[in-house]
Amino acid sequence: MGKSCIGGRRFGILLGLTLAGAISGCAGPAPQAIARPHTNAEIENCPAADSVLPAMDSDYGRELVRQIRKLTFYPQSALSFDQSGVVQICVELSRAGGIQKALVRTSSGHLVLDGAALYAVGRAKAGGNLDPVPDELGIGTGNVWFAVPVTFRITGEDAPGMAPAVLTEEQDHACTTFTGQPPPIGPYVQSREFHEYVNRLLDEIQKQVVFPPDAVAQHEEGSAYVCLVLKRDGHILKAKIQRSAGDPLFDGVVLMALGAVDLRAETGPLPSVVPGTLPFLAVALPVNWQFP
Numbered sequence: 001m002g003k004s005c006i007g008g009r010r011f012g013i014l015l016g017l018t019l020a021g022a023i024s025g026c027a028g029p030a031p032q033a034i035a036r037p038h039t040n041a042e043i044e045n046c047p048a049a050d051s052v053l054p055a056m057d058s059d060y061g062r063e064l065v066r067q068i069r070k071l072t073f074y075p076q077s078a079l080s081f082d083q084s085g086v087v088q089i090c091v092e093l094s095r096a097g098g099i100q101k102a103l104v105r106t107s108s109g110h111l112v113l114d115g116a117a118l119y120a121v122g123r124a125k126a127g128g129n130l131d132p133v134p135d136e137l138g139i140g141t142g143n144v145w146f147a148v149p150v151t152f153r154i155t156g157e158d159a160p161g162m163a164p165a166v167l168t169e170e171q172d173h174a175c176t177t178f179t180g181q182p183p184p185i186g187p188y189v190q191s192r193e194f195h196e197y198v199n200r201l202l203d204e205i206q207k208q209v210v211f212p213p214d215a216v217a218q219h220e221e222g223s224a225y226v227c228l229v230l231k232r233d234g235h236i237l238k239a240k241i242q243r244s245a246g247d248p249l250f251d252g253v254v255l256m257a258l259g260a261v262d263l264r265a266e267t268g269p270l271p272s273v274v275p276g277t278l279p280f281l282a283v284a285l286p287v288n289w290q291f292p
Contacts, residue, residue: 044244046090046105047145053137055146060134065148067130072120074152075112077260083110087117087150092143097130100143102248103241108152111239111259117150119252126214175227175240175282188273197271204267208257211289212249222250223288228258230281233269236262237280250289
């Protein structure tokens with residue numbers, strides 16, 4: 001998934017965000033990823049464990065895993081940093097076999113890999129329905145959730161394990177309790193230094209975000225909210241899709257872009273105007289993918 005024809009305008013406010021990308025070749029008007037004002041967003045989480053079927057426990061689930069695996073690619077940025085791991089994705093299927101939704105259930109510890117796993121599910125969704133879900137799987141006639149493992153292993157290494165980020169309880173809940181409204185912030189957000197820092201961060205994100213080719217082919221648009229928790233040194237502690245764009249293709253692109261930005265580490269530490277009493281900073285990024 002390369003990037004090309006990246007453009008966009010910058011905003012000097014915390015949640016002013018424009019991301020733009022296009023598929024290779026840039027034929028015709030470039031579809032864009034554009035920020036919109038905040039609205040309340042319901043936080044999306046995987047169902048409780050007893051409501052999710054382990055995909056590897058049934059022939060049907062194993063076929064779902066196989067379909068996703070054959071569409072999974074290993075991001076070059078992750079290979080360059082020897083990143084490996086297992087992403088657990090919860091995938092919602094209709095009884096007819098259509099993928100409805102996908103969310104990260106357990107992180108690999110690497111945003112790029114988490115995003116690539118979601119993107120693979122999105123590609124499987126774009127490919128059309130699987131066979132209908134057998135009657136013996138799930139309860140009743142409603143949709144069925146599967147827990148799907150997506151493994152990224154570098155040739156020659158032992159089987160990678162789970163490597164979730166180690167967070168304090170406060171950091172871990174910064175996104176869990178976030179409901180689409182900006183967290184309490186101080187007057188430092190009005191400072192030039194803070195604006196410049198945010199714009200550097202946005203510029204780096206702009207360079208990485210693309211409009212998914214499969215979505216372009218279907219003329220599909222989407223809108224997502226992501227919560228980002230930044231450490232004092234500027235690295236990303238956590239990124240959570242608060243509200244899905246409605247397609248794992250878009251959600252996967254967001255996480256891969258943020259992971260690439262974190263690996264590049266070119267934005268530097270939080271500006272000095274952010275009080276030292278704040279050990280981390282949580283921000284919400286609303287992103288829409290739209291055709292001109």
